[in-house]
């Protein structure tokens with residue numbers, strides 16, 4: 001008999017060190033409420049417990065308290081992850097057919113919102129950092145150009161921080177966008193912990209964004225799927241609430257809601273000590289990383305303080321380990337971490353692995369990660385920096401995304417798709433950023449990127465074709 005999911009979870013969780021989400025890291029000493037969240041208190045919206053979509057009692061009070069803790073005018077609790085916040089936010093600020101300016105490295109939920117509301121995107125490509133072969137910060141010039149060329153756009157949507165922890169100059173970007181009358185949505189899914197301690201950068205709420213979406217579960221001690229949406233004005237909050245009532249479940253889990261509320265209270269009452277612990281754990285990792293000879297950790301060890309090409313700043317909770325300068329790739333590094341050290345990373349790319357830390361991490365967990373890297377590093381050899389550029393490449397759009405997404409299609413082996421217009425979204429997960437979306441023309445670089453991601457055993461999600469190795473392209477384009 002194959003094991004049940006529960007059996008597998010019970011068996012593997014006690015031995016694996018999670019360098020992945022959720023941010024509580026099963027640390028029930030830090031967040032004792034996590035132990036209580038079980039069937040005994042699993043209810044629905046009954047008398048005395050308020051209604052998430054028409055809150056006027058305990059949930060309203062809890063959301064108001066969260067707004068105070070995060071410095072927002074209004075805050076909504078989300079139980080369908082940042083995804084539901086992003087869909088709702090974009091629909092709250094656009095009308096069908098509107099033009100939006102957005103960074104091309106947005107999460108797939110942003111693209112789904114484009115399709116749902118028939119929006120026309122103008123993409124800003126983030127800069128690149130060739131030392132690490134990752135997407136870097138957004139340039140102000142690129143945003144200025146996009147605004148100048150698309151005066152009809154009313155909304156700017158950006159992701160900050162990125163999966164690897166790269167941040168852009170949000171206060172300046174937001175001021176620029178506001179000067180041109182744009183409403184700014186920031187996908188801060190990876191940054192719910194920002195703005196509480198000088199060790200971490202400020203958050204998008206204090207930078208003045210109109211709507212900010214944060215996944216609490218990614219870095220803070222809250223259950224998976226929990227997130228927040230912060231909104232800057234009453235009018236926007238009203239529209240946001242209307243959209244959440246469309247996209248979000250009508251049966252919100254009180255276990256998830258209680259986990260959000262408890263996490264907010266923990267932040268309110270123990271902010272300083274919790275962030276000091278996390279900082280101490282990250283600094284302990286830094287000491288270990290100083291001993292690495294071949295593996296490089298973005299912003300840590302010998303890399304700390306280095307000027308990084310096109311990177312405005314980093315937020316230190318992400319431990320992105322690059323294998324570009326040694327004789328193994330990200331996939332091999334992840335296998336070694338798993339097999340020899342029972343460490344499970346968050347993201348694996350052909351050129352590195354991402355260790356995602358969370359507030360539940362301790363000096364012990366991060367030293368264990370550092371020691372594992374040191375041991376692996378000691379048997380590696382230096383290699384010529386790999387020449388292949390393994391970042392999601394630029395592709396060009398020929399047909400509006402919402403049209404192409406529904407148009408008739410045929411399927412082709414991916415190797416033969418060069419020059420065809422895509423009929424589907426293809427996403428490498430994580431990070432969940434589409435490599436191509438409907439209406440874009442597949443090119444050789446994108447094909448090579450997808451084949452490398454597949455070879456590195458990444459999950460590839462396709463929205464229409466269902467045969468491995470094939471892609472859906474427009475029949476009539």
Ligand SMILES: Cc1ncc(COP(=O)(O)O)c(C=O)c1O
Nearest residue numbers: 080081082083107187189215432
């Ligand atoms: C940048 C970004 N935005 C949004 C999301 C969606 O967040 P959630 O999984 O909480 O719905 C993700 C998920 O990985 C993400 O990486």
